Amino acid sequence: EPEVTQTPSHQVTQMGQEVILRCVPISNHLYFYWYRQILGQKVEFLVSFYNNEISEKSEIFDDQFSVERPDGSNFTLKIRSTKLEDSAMYFCASSFDRLSSGNTIYFGEGSWLTVV
Amino acid sequence: QKEVEQNSGPLSVPEGAIASLNCTYSDRGSQSFFWYRQYSGKSPELIMFIYSNGDKEDGRFTAQLNKASQYVSLLIRDSQPSDSATYLCAVLTQGGSEKLVFGKGTKLTVNP
Numbered sequence: 476e477p478e479v480t481q482t483p484s485h486q487v488t489q490m491g492q493e494v495i496l497r498c499v500p501i502s503n504h505l506y507f508y509w510y511r512q513i514l515g516q517k518v519e520f521l522v523s524f525y526n527n528e529i530s531e532k533s534e535i536f537d538d539q540f541s542v543e544r545p546d547g548s549n550f551t552l553k554i555r556s557t558k559l560e561d562s563a564m565y566f567c568a569s570s571f572d573r574l575s576s577g578n579t580i581y582f583g584e585g586s587w588l589t590v591v
Numbered sequence: 592q593k594e595v596e597q598n599s600g601p602l603s604v605p606e607g608a609i610a611s612l613n614c615t616y617s618d619r620g621s622q623s624f625f626w627y628r629q630y631s632g633k634s635p636e637l638i639m640f641i642y643s644n645g646d647k648e649d650g651r652f653t654a655q656l657n658k659a660s661q662y663v664s665l666l667i668r669d670s671q672p673s674d675s676a677t678y679l680c681a682v683l684t685q686g687g688s689e690k691l692v693f694g695k696g697t698k699l700t701v702n703p
Contacts, residue, residue, distance in 0.1 A: 506689065518635060518679065518693040531689055566634055574689050575622065577642070582634040 477501040479583035481567050487589045488557055496552045496586045498567030507550045508568040508580065509542065511535070518566070524550065557590045564588075593618040593684050597694035605702050610667040612678050612697050617661070620685030624656055624663045627679040629696065635679055639665070670701040 480499045488494050500507050509521040522532045524542055541553045550569075554561055567583040574580055594617040604610045612626075623642050627635035641647045641654040641663065653666040663682075667674055677696040684692060 508689075510691075517695045518681075518691075520690040520692070523689045533690070564632075574683050574691070575687055577623075579637060579640070580691065582636075585634050587632075 477581075479567055479569055479581050481565075481583040481586050483586055484584065485587040485589070487591060490559060490590055491556050494554045494557055494561075494588060496554075496565050496567070496588070498550045498552075498583055499548050500550055500567065500569030501571075501581060502548070504569035504571050504581075506530075506570045506573065506578075507542075507544070508570075509552045510566045510568060510582075511563040512566065512585075513560075513563045521552070521565075554588075557588075559590050562588060562590045593621075593682075593692050595680055595682050595692050595694035597678075597680050597697050599695055600698040601700055602697055603700045603702060604670050606670060606672060608670050608701075610670045610674065610699055610701070612665040612667070612680075612699065614663045614665075614680030614694055615661055616663070616680075616682045616692075618682070618684045618692075619658075619661060621658075621661075621682045622685060623683035624654070625681040625683070625691065626652075626654060626663075626665045627681060627693075628674075628676045629679055630676050635681075635693075638678075667699075670699075672701050672703050675699060675701050 507524040564585045570578045570580045572578045626638045651668045655664045679696045680694040681691040
C-alpha cells in the first residue's frame with residue numbers, strides 16, 4: 476500500500492540552528508500538509524500546499540517556517556532558527572484531492588524534532 | 592477559535608465490551624468528521640469518517656453524528672486489547688478550509 480515517508484525519524488538540534496524535515500508524499504497525490512504534535516498535546520495544522528504554493532497556513536506557521544517542493548517527489552519543511560518550543564513530532568501528510576471534496580488524508584510516520 | 596473537545600480519559604473497558612468515545616465541536620458549519628487511532632509515538636491512523644447525520648458502521652466500529660447537537664461519537668464493539676490507543680476526533684470546518692482541527696484525544700485501555 477502506498478505510504479507517505481518521512482526523514483529523519485528523529486533529529487536533535489541546537490537552538491538557533493536550521494532544520495529541514497523531508498517527506499515523500501504518495502505519488503499521485505496533489506495536496507500536501509504539515510502538522511505537528513507537541514508531546515502530550517493536540518495534533519495541530521501548520522500548512523497546506525497545492526500546485527507549488529501554500530494554500531492555507533496557521534498562525535503557528537510564521538516567518539521561521541517555510542515549505543518547498545524542490546522536485547517532483549519531495550516536500551520539505553524548513554525551520555530557519557529553531558526554538559525550544561519547536562520540539563515536537565512533525566507529521567507530513569498528503570491527499571489525492573481536496574479534503575472538502577471527500578478525500579482522505581494520509582499521514583507519514585512523523586519526524587521527532589528535539590531542540591536543545 | 593474553532594474547537595474540538597474530547598474527554599481525555601483514560602477510558603478503561605474490559606475485553607469484549609463496547610467502548611464509547613465522544614467528541615463535540617464548536618463550528619456549527621463543520622462538514623466532515625474523522626476518527627483516528629494513535630498509538631504512542633506513532634502517526635494518526637484513520638479509522639472512519641462520517642459526513643451525514645446518523646450512524647455509519649464499519650466492522651466493529653460505528654460512528655454517530657448529530658449535527659444539531661454538534662456531537663460525534665465512536666463506538667467500538669467487542670473491544671480488544673489491541674484497540675488500546677488514543678482516539679482522536681478531527682473536524683474539517685466550513686468555508687472550503689483544508690485544515691483538520693483535532694481534539695486532544697481520549698486514551699482507551701482495553702483490559703484482558
